[in-house]
Amino acid sequence: MLEHPRPTRLALEPLDDFVVVEYAEEEAETRAGLILPASLEAHCRSGIVIAAGPEAEGVSPGDKVLFPKDAGYDVRLGGTSQKVLKREHLIARILD
Secondary structure: OOOOOOOOOOOOOOOOOOEEEEEOOEEEOOOOOOEEOOOHHEEEEEEEEEEEEOOOOOOOOOOEEEEEEEOOOOEEEEEEEEEEEHHHHEEEEEOO
């Protein structure tokens, strides 16, 4: 008799100095009024750090960050697009 597979929640646990970032909405405005367009001249994207490896210093899950559009690896898990990239590729943390 076959058992029904149980649904599982997929998650990535980054190693070393890698971070997992979930893409932010296409356009966001910070409380200070800084507008971050989706394209940012088509070179940068913003997102929320959802996991950080043990050697990824200076960032924590929940941080909103800016990174080059072409850095890292695009991953699709559980219907959401995520980016896995090295900590050194993060440009800045966005403070609201």
